Amino acid sequence: MELFSHLALGFEVALAGTNILYCLLGVILGTLIGVLPGIGPVATIAMLLPATFVLPPVSALIMLAGIYYGAQYGGSTTAILVNLPGEVSSVVTCLDGYQMARQGNAGKALAIAALGSFFAGSVATFLIAAFAPPLAEFALRFGPADYFSLMVLGLIAAVVLAHGSLVKAVAMIVLGLLIGLIGTDVNSGIARFNFGLPELIDGVGIGPIAMGVFGFGEIIRNLDVRGENREIFTKRVTGLMPTWKDIVAATPAVLRGTALGSFLGILPGGGPILGSFSAYTLEKKLSRHPEKFGKGAIEGVAAPESANNAAAQTSFIPLLTLGIPSNPVMALMIGAMIIHGIQPGPQIITAKPDLFWGMIASMWVGNLLLVVLNLPLIGLWVKLLTVPYRLLYPAILIFCCIGVYSINNAWMDVLLAAGFGFVGYLFGKLDCEAAPLLLGFVLGPMMEEHLRRALLLSRGDPTVFVTRPISATLLVLAVVLLVLVLAPAVRKKREEAFVEEG
Amino acid sequence: MAIRIRNPRDFWSGVMFVAVGALFAGISISYRLGTAARMGPGYFPFVLGAMLVLLGVVIAFTALKTDGPAVDKFHWGPIFWVLGSIVLFGVLLKLTGMLVAGVGLVVGASMGSGEFKRREVLILAVGLSVFCAAVFVGGLKLPIPMCPGFDYFERFSLCRV
Structure with a gap:
């Protein structure tokens, strides 16, 4: 079968001496970052982007992907042991995981989280291998109008799934699109919105924005809230192996979590956060003992952890087949690909099969490494959590600053990032979620380009978006999504779903 | 009837969006707008800027009618x-x-x-x-x-x- 020969090629690349080392390095760094509360995968990838410049593109992307799913694993460790979500996607794991730890079952919770994640990761890897190639082939038939409509659908989906006010999320997207347009207009050569600064002629880089809003802004916010009491279960991590009874209880939850997470990960705007929240809600609904949730139910750890890992993997599907990011981390991956001279899009599979299949195989390898490494290393991660924040954040800052500078060797970028740091802090104060902004920022120039091309080809006739079957279907889907979300019944459900995260 | 800001976080977000949208739309006018078939460099950003102003107005006005938490202190x-x-x-x-x-x-x-x-x-x-x-x-x-x-x-x- 073709699939197996492809996977064989992939494993050949992924297991090649240096690549497996970078995969290992990536998952360890990712876990480290995931364990530390207050710095997320977006800031980390932006920070470590320059460090991958010296690597060949395949190794670089393998390492960056490793950071991403390593962070999902690390986040759950912190959630279970300290009741602090290392990552947003592990917020729900806190609910039952921490309770299990308090009952002396920390080891079991960690083991179930790791094994569930591994299972989910394996399934998701297989899904990518099976579905990405046909999807990419289909995507080759897309014209400019279809791409434009696809991006509209993607951005609308991002709004629907964002928490908080819908209108504000739309406004954040538009703001992101506008920031993305800063710089030289490719058609006319005019420098737009550069406010006379020559440094802005090439536009604002994704590094300063991601680092400023998601890194610096977050650090200042953390300094606002100080003196939290952390109760760490350092010594009681014993009895890692779950009993047969635990496995029987967790298996259906893992299966459902994997299925739900895989599906939600593919949707633009979805990803691990939504996956874990919905999986938890689903388990609670289906359970015969819903009252056990929040008091240390093993299903409450197994389902969200499987779901967030599955979603983390499958969110690579739109990136690798359409060149469209489904969440901020994928937006950064696009940036990374472009820096390494790879144009993201459906042509990757045929033009660079070693890169495509190597990355996919490395995801499975990375997940295996995580399971093997993480359980023995838990003691080390726990120690890390005892480092006071006053020593931690200057270290994070210096890595971030060097990272921002090195992407373009531009000191102006460091200053820009500081500015975006304030903007990020402001967004936090005003309850404006920043993820849609970053998606808009990446899609801004692409959207304008496709819109211009589509209307040029149709001689200014806007009906082209509804007369082309692919474009029309995508737009109908977008409208359906919007109507669904605005419908009173769903609206109430959506609010309920997001209340859980508190 | 005095106007009261009942949802400060949303109100000030709205104000922010209006200001930024107006800035971008205003600058866009100085670039060539062009027609839909042959868009100039100002066309797309002008449309987006105008959209942002509109969204900001909606957000700010809604904030006068619904209640919401105050803006936390800036440290x-x-x-x-x-x-x-x-x-x-x-x-x-x-x-x-x-x-x-x-x-x-x-x-x-x-x-x-x-x-x-x-x-x-x-x-x-x-x-x-x-x-x-x-x-x-x-x-x-x-x-x-x-x-x-x-x-x-x-x-x-x-x-x-």
Whole structure:
């Protein structure tokens, strides 16, 4: 079968001496970052982007992907042991995981989280291998109008799934699109919105924005809230192996979590956060003992952890087949690909099969490494959590600053990032979620380009978006999504779903 | 009837969106707008800017009718120290190179934590700067200036780790 020969090629690349080392390095760094509360995968990838410049593109992307799913694993460790979500996607794991730890079952919770994640990761890897190639082939038939409509659908989906006010999320997207347009207009050569600064002629880089809003802004916010009491279960991590009874209880939850997470990960705007929240809600609904949730139910750890890992993997599907990011981390991956001279899009599979299949195989390898490494290393991660924040954040800052500078060797970028740091802090104060902004920022120039091309080809006739079957279907889907979300019944459900995260 | 802001967070977000949208739309007009078939550089940003103004107005007006939480206090201390020391790092990097800039960043940023311990911070600052120099410049060979502007020092190996 073709699939197996492809996977064989992939494993050949992924297991090649240096690549497996970078995969290992990536998952360890990712876990480290995931364990530390207050710095997320977006800031980390932006920070470590320059460090991958010296690597060949395949190794670089393998390492960056490793950071991403390593962070999902690390986040759950912190959630279970300290009741602090290392990552947003592990917020729900806190609910039952921490309770299990308090009952002396920390080891079991960690083991179930790791094994569930591994299972989910394996399934998701297989899904990518099976579905990405046909999807990419289909995507080759897309014209400019279809791409434009696809991006509209993607951005609308991002709004629907964002928490908080819908209108504000739309406004954040538009703001992101506008920031993305800063710089030289490719058609006319005019420098737009550069406010006379020559440094802005090439536009604002994704590094300063991601680092400023998601890194610096977050650090200042953390300094606002100080003196939290952390109760760490350092010594009681014993009895890692779950009993047969635990496995029987967790298996259906893992299966459902994997299925739900895989599906939600593919949707633009979805990803691990939504996956874990919905999986938890689903388990609670289906359970015969819903009252056990929040008091240390093993299903409450197994389902969200499987779901967030599955979603983390499958969110690579739109990136690798359409060149469209489904969440901020994928937006950064696009940036990374472009820096390494790879144009993201459906042509990757045929033009660079070693890169495509190597990355996919490395995801499975990375997940295996995580399971093997993480359980023995838990003691080390726990120690890390005892480092006071006053020593931690200057270290994070210096890595971030060097990272921002090195992407373009531009000191102006460091200053820009500081500015975006304030903007990020402001967004936090005003309850404006920043993820849609970053998606808009990446899609801004692409959207304008496709819109211009589509209307040029149709001689200014806007009906082209509804007369082309692919474009029309995508737009109908977008409208359906919007109507669904605005419908009173769903609206109430959506609010309920997001209340859980508190 | 007096107008009362019942949802301050949303109200001020709306104001922010209106201001930024108006700024972008205003600048767009100075570029050529063109027609839908042959869009000029100002067309798409003008449409987006106008959309943002509209959305901002909707958000701000809704905030007058629905209740919401107040805007939390801004902690200017951490903002000043953290962002200020990042700017300082950017400037110093160009003038004095990474080692000095790194020390400046760590010391400055630590002022924002409210629990500044001189000895601890100094050790951390020097340690982190040297570590970063060794890893990023020594190991990864990133072209980060170590001490530019001082031609004399550049002859010594310290500046070419």
